[in-house]
Amino acid sequence: MKYQLHDSQINKIEFGEDIIILKFSQGFWQTDEHGKMTDQLKNCEIVFEIDRNDVPIEDFISIRVSKKGGAYKTVLLAKFVSLLKKSPFDVYLEYDCSFANRKMLQIHSNSLLVRAEIFIEEIKNVKYIHC
Numbered sequence: 001m002k003y004q005l006h007d008s009q010i011n012k013i014e015f016g017e018d019i020i021i022l023k024f025s026q027g028f029w030q031t032d033e034h035g036k037m038t039d040q041l042k043n044c045e046i047v048f049e050i051d052r053n054d055v056p057i058e059d060f061i062s063i064r065v066s067k068k069g070g071a072y073k074t075v076l077l078a079k080f081v082s083l084l085k086k087s088p089f090d091v092y093l094e095y096d097c098s099f100a101n102r103k104m105l106q107i108h109s110n111s112l113l114v115r116a117e118i119f120i121e122e123i124k125n126v127k128y129i130h131c
Helices: 077-086
Strands: 002-004 012-015 019-024 029-031 037-040 044-050 061-067 073-075 089-097 102-109 114-120 123-129
Touching (some): 012 077, 061 077, 077 114, 102 123
Antiparallel strands (some): 012 019, 019 044, 029 037, 044 123, 061 114, 089 102
16 A cells, blocks of 8 residues: 655654654545545554664754745754644655655645755655554
8 A cells, every 4th residue: 555645734743762753633645556545544643763873863854944935944853843733734745765765745834834844864664554
């Protein structure tokens, strides 16, 4: 089964020893063999297992934020988490780079008038979990 994040909402980020978890209360999309979105699943999460080699897990995620169409600026993870507590962010683009073990999401919050880019690096494995 394949999944697509377009038109889903990230509402929380969590961390474990070797994992970064993105939570989607509305869920992401299941796709058919042709890549067509078929069903929006509920209460989903994506678990990224990171090859961190004793480096803090937070060093493998970076966030760039732009307000009202301005230039993107890198922000601390704590700043982005505080924005996420105020409003979920809609996913409008996702990029996978398998040879570099990297994922990038472009997201936005209409209520906060904020755009953001999330970069996750050194991905060893990805699990899509849904109920």
